[in-house]
Amino acid sequence: MRACRSLAVALLIASATCHAQTAAYPSKPVKLVVGFAAGGPTDVVARAFADHASRALGQAFIIDNKPGANTILAAQAVASAPADGYTLLFGATNHTMIPGLYSGRVKFDAVKSFKPLCTVATSPTVLVVGPSLPVASLADYMAHVRKAPGRTTAGTAGMGSSGHFATEMFARANSLQLNHVPYKGAAPVVTDLMGGQLDSSFATLGSVLAQIQSGKLKALAVASPKRSPLLPQVATFAEAGGGNYSADAWYGVLAPAGLPDPIAQQLEKVAREFSGSAAAAEKLRGLGLDANATCGTAFSRQVEREVATYTQIARDLNLKAE
Known part of the structure; x- marks a missing residue:
């Protein structure tokens, strides 16, 4: 009986100590x-x-x-x-x-x-195209890619970057072949998109928002479950026929x-x-x-x-x- 009481007291002390530690958080x-x-x-x-x-x-x-x-x-x-x-x-x-x-x-x-x-x-991933690619919608883009598999370029900030994974996920979900072009950072991707040296990019919205708003780049779809409040006019991939694809x-x-x-x-x-x-x-x-x-x-x-x-x-x- 004495051993049981001792154990109970020990447990109560441990519980009280733990509670005191967490209740006081943060103390520094x-x-x-x-x-x-x-x-x-x-x-x-x-x-x-x-x-x-x-x-x-x-x-x-x-x-x-x-x-x-x-x-x-x-x-x-x-x-x-x-x-x-x-x-x-x-x-x-x-x-x-x-x-x-x-x-x-x-x-x-x-x-x-x-x-x-x-x-x-x-940060939603958004598919953007530059002036070199004459498409008006995601459906147009996918049809363009299918006409010449492996020819349409998709630039990212580098091998293994979030944009690279997003590109591969989209291509796999829709049985497409894209020509991945890795860059050393997001800025040169945007520059080449606007200059016509690159066709498209699966980019984080923050890296291309200003260019979309100014009309220098065209956003075809947002890879989110719902539309972004920053681009309410741009459909999600699901709405635009790109399947259940999300890459936030x-x-x-x-x-x-x-x-x-x-x-x-x-x-x-x-x-x-x-x-x-x-x-x-x-x-x-x-x-x-x-x-x-x-x-x-x-x-x-x-x-x-x-x-x-x-x-x-x-x-x-x-x-x-x-």
């Missing part, structure tokens, strides 16, 4: 690790989220930029950190491409080493695996509030992004699906990052 500054240099889209969104979280939780959320190795350095730093909520990863879609591109060469598991908390924004790029918060649920719930609540705020929506619109909060189990399943899809594509194409 939180580090938000970003795998890109300061000034880029991911960094800008991360800083906007950090400002909101700092106000909401009463502690500073400090950005720690760790660019390099396609965000592997940042992900590794968070995967190996304590699961106490004080080191978080502000990541993007390329997080789910790492397993396929760096198979066996990273020290973490993109799924098992992390607890996905929430996305806060999405996401920006969101992940924690080390094992983060206590009470802390996860606090952070998810903050992320939802951020995505639902007018200030965030305005900030994100300026970057060509849509506010979007997909949290908890739904976000975890999304990460798992993307890892499986991108790993299979990388294997089929024999894609390996240097």
